[in-house]
Amino acid sequence: MATVLISGLGLIGSSIARMIKQDHRELTIIGSDPDDETAQFLLNHQLIDRRQTFSEAAPLADFIILAGPVSVILEQINVLATLSLKSDVLVTDVGSTKETIMKTANQLIQNDINFIGGHPMAGSDRSGSRFGSSELFNNATYFIVGQTKNNRKLAQFQQLLSKAAIHWQPISSSSHDQLVCELSHLPHVIATTLVNTAVDDLEGEPLGLRAAAGGFKDTTRIAAADPTMWTAIMMNNTDRINQSLTQFQQHLAQFQKALTAHDESTIKQFLKRARTSRKSVDERK
Numbered sequence: 001m002a003t004v005l006i007s008g009l010g011l012i013g014s015s016i017a018r019m020i021k022q023d024h025r026e027l028t029i030i031g032s033d034p035d036d037e038t039a040q041f042l043l044n045h046q047l048i049d050r051r052q053t054f055s056e057a058a059p060l061a062d063f064i065i066l067a068g069p070v071s072v073i074l075e076q077i078n079v080l081a082t083l084s085l086k087s088d089v090l091v092t093d094v095g096s097t098k099e100t101i102m103k104t105a106n107q108l109i110q111n112d113i114n115f116i117g118g119h120p121m122a123g124s125d126r127s128g129s130r131f132g133s134s135e136l137f138n139n140a141t142y143f144i145v146g147q148t149k150n151n152r153k154l155a156q157f158q159q160l161l162s163k164a165a166i167h168w169q170p171i172s173s174s175s176h177d178q179l180v181c182e183l184s185h186l187p188h189v190i191a192t193t194l195v196n197t198a199v200d201d202l203e204g205e206p207l208g209l210r211a212a213a214g215g216f217k218d219t220t221r222i223a224a225a226d227p228t229m230w231t232a233i234m235m236n237n238t239d240r241i242n243q244s245l246t247q248f249q250q251h252l253a254q255f256q257k258a259l260t261a262h263d264e265s266t267i268k269q270f271l272k273r274a275r276t277s278r279k280s281v282d283e284r285k
């Protein structure tokens with residue numbers, strides 16, 4: 001029977017363990033995570049069969065799923081390059097950026113190790129195994145990057161998550177990083193900036209953030225996410241986020257110009273355009 005190693009047992013890693021255990025109890029899942037409480041939680045809930053260190057477990061695995069922060073995924077790819085892995089192992093990751101990961105994984109691919117980059121476009125502002133769910137990827141897009149030398153193995157991996165009705169989406173690493181820059185990384189910077197701005201501007205105001213209703217809460221929910229995970233993302237898509245911020249500042253300047261000029265029709269046009277596009281996001285699914 002196949003052995004799956006999941007390294008990183010937080011929100012995403014534990015959700016994958018839940019999906020696999022629901023449908024494929026015959027598989028052995030080895031979990032690897034430096035956090036004792038996290039590993040114990042998965043053992044207690046029978047979401048992993050045993051805990052082992054990454055270097056011990058990797059040579060035993062048929063599937064290796066790297067689910068730590070992007071910085072850890074990069075380190076672990078370098079470690080995998082020094083280990084003797086099964087010849088038909090599939091190594092994949094769930095990191096939110098793909099270009100630096102695919103560049104680093106090239107050393108595995110050159111050595112005939114089957115590596116496919118992955119990124120489920122589903123998650124939460126909450127981190128940790130307690131918030132994982134077997135439903136997390138339901139109907140979500142799941143990007144896959146790179147060529148597999150073994151289509152059957154990739155199909156088997158996809159089968160492990162088949163409960164979730166995932167939309168598998170092949171994409172190049174650069175298109176991926178550009179797309180998620182706009183749809184995830186820039187929004188994250190803006191949400192955190194909004195919160196920091198409100199905190200500074202409302203200093204001394206007795207009600208402060210406690211008075212916030214849906215508008216502030218919806219636009220800033222992701223600002224509550226884990227800084228370690230997000231710092232690693234920012235460090236691995238820096239140039240694109242930088243460029244998007246420049247464009248964002250230009251849009252903001254246009255709006256501010258219209259506001260300063262009391263240009264009612266431009267302001268309304270700006271709002272109308274966004275409204276139409278935003279409504280279409282929910283209609284698409």
Ligand SMILES: NC(=O)c1ccc[n+]([C@@H]2O[C@H](COP(=O)([O-])OP(=O)(O)OC[C@H]3O[C@@H](n4cnc5c(N)ncnc54)[C@H](O)[C@@H]3O)[C@@H](O)[C@H]2O)c1
Binds near residue numbers: 009013038128
């Ligand atoms: N949170 C999201 O919404 C989301 C969505 C899609 C993809 N991702 C990506 O998934 C990955 C995991 O994110 P998450 O939300 O599950 O984070 P998380 O904080 O919930 O879990 C990360 C886990 O990695 C563990 N870890 C840290 N160092 C490790 C090491 N050296 N070896 C093994 N495990 C280690 C931590 O102890 C923790 O349990 C990240 O790369 C992130 O970019 C996150």
Ligand SMILES: O=C(O)C(=O)C[C@]1(C(=O)O)C=C[C@@H](O)C=C1
Binds near residue numbers: 096122123125183184
């Ligand atoms: O918080 C959520 O709802 C998410 O789906 C999180 C989110 C996102 O920015 O959309 C965060 C990082 C990912 O790589 C993918 C998804």
